[in-house]
Amino acid sequence: MNNYLTKSCLLAFLVAAASNNCNIASAFANTKGAPTSFVKARSATATTAIAAAADGFDETRGGTHTIADQVARFARAKEENNERYLDIKSVYDGGDLSGKRVVVTGGNRGLGLAITKELVAIGASVLVICRSSSPELEALVGQYNVYSGVDVTDTEAVNKAAKRVKSDGGAIDVVINNAGYFYVPCDTINDDSLNFEEQLKQINICALGPLRVNAAMVNSKALADDAKLVIITSQAGSAEWRTTQNKDEGGDYGHHMSRAACNIAGVLQAEELRKKGYTVILLHPGFNRTTMTKKYEHIWDIEGAVDPSEGAKRVLHETILANIEKTGKFINCEDGLEIPW
Ligand SMILES: NC(=O)c1ccc[n+]([C@@H]2O[C@H](COP(=O)([O-])OP(=O)(O)OC[C@H]3O[C@@H](n4cnc5c(N)ncnc54)[C@H](OP(=O)(O)O)[C@@H]3O)[C@@H](O)[C@H]2O)c1
Numbered sequence: 001m002n003n004y005l006t007k008s009c010l011l012a013f014l015v016a017a018a019s020n021n022c023n024i025a026s027a028f029a030n031t032k033g034a035p036t037s038f039v040k041a042r043s044a045t046a047t048t049a050i051a052a053a054a055d056g057f058d059e060t061r062g063g064t065h066t067i068a069d070q071v072a073r074f075a076r077a078k079e080e081n082n083e084r085y086l087d088i089k090s091v092y093d094g095g096d097l098s099g100k101r102v103v104v105t106g107g108n109r110g111l112g113l114a115i116t117k118e119l120v121a122i123g124a125s126v127l128v129i130c131r132s133s134s135p136e137l138e139a140l141v142g143q144y145n146v147y148s149g150v151d152v153t154d155t156e157a158v159n160k161a162a163k164r165v166k167s168d169g170g171a172i173d174v175v176i177n178n179a180g181y182f183y184v185p186c187d188t189i190n191d192d193s194l195n196f197e198e199q200l201k202q203i204n205i206c207a208l209g210p211l212r213v214n215a216a217m218v219n220s221k222a223l224a225d226d227a228k229l230v231i232i233t234s235q236a237g238s239a240e241w242r243t244t245q246n247k248d249e250g251g252d253y254g255h256h257m258s259r260a261a262c263n264i265a266g267v268l269q270a271e272e273l274r275k276k277g278y279t280v281i282l283l284h285p286g287f288n289r290t291t292m293t294k295k296y297e298h299i300w301d302i303e304g305a306v307d308p309s310e311g312a313k314r315v316l317h318e319t320i321l322a323n324i325e326k327t328g329k330f331i332n333c334e335d336g337l338e339i340p341w
Contacts, residue, residue: 074304094122106179114308152209199254270328
């Protein structure tokens, strides 16, 4: 039997989560300005979910989908001793990617660097597209496999990089769109802090960035016949989950809009590119202990944040599982389940 929740299991779990969550909830009493996708939004979440479940709503859709409340999700994994969630090494075998040619954007630091390190460790050829290189990166993948000076908002630079990738070697098996940006302040209407420039910047990097890179790879004919186009997105792009993760607060407009736009662009790419044989997959990488989330380290433990080396294995595990039948899906790398739009 797999670890998917039946409705009754979900109800039982949420009752347990609600009774255990008081301390956890109080730890979130002052989360103003926190990236709400990373935090348990409000203390009433588990209770709300119980009421919803009692009304017949099953947010797991019978077990195909993961749950919105991140604290409850992590607590459930511990309660179930879910090895897939708690120890990716128990299921991960990177061997399928050995010998493959893989492009990673933003592979110079954070999760992207961890993915690059893991790919090198399993014997893949890694080509890193980034804004700035480093001696460490060049020692890792080889100087000629670093395409630096490429901002994913610069169409010309991205197109040039794709053409160089094509002329420098064999076909690309996997493209991992990892480069991303999260504006630090939480902008809201109520305190008149909306920052439209930052919102557009996030949309440009996080939504148009992967579209530019994937389009450049397709149009430069750099891809292998059955190439996989991986887009690292975020649960922040789920509109359904805003009523849990941003309940009664909203905020972080650019962050959420950029990932929702990223997701719909991913689905459109999946539809357009299926006939070419390319798989497009949208991956939420889980909560990783990187520079992007450093200011929230006080919730790393409670939310199940992992070292990027673990996050990298999670991403690569789902990359290996991706195939044309799953093209256009939005997957949570923590548990391998779908996230609702
Ligand atoms: N960490 C998490 O828990 C988490 C959760 C959900 C989703 N994600 C997503 O996972 C990805 C990696 O996140 P991370 O935590 O590793 O973030 P990070 O530590 O902030 O690293 C971001 C990476 O993206 C690159 N980048 C930013 N803007 C760029 C641009 N305009 N052009 C090219 N590269 C650019 C950065 O390059 P520079 O060094 O040049 O700045 C860096 O390599 C991001 O897409 C993020 O949104 C992360």
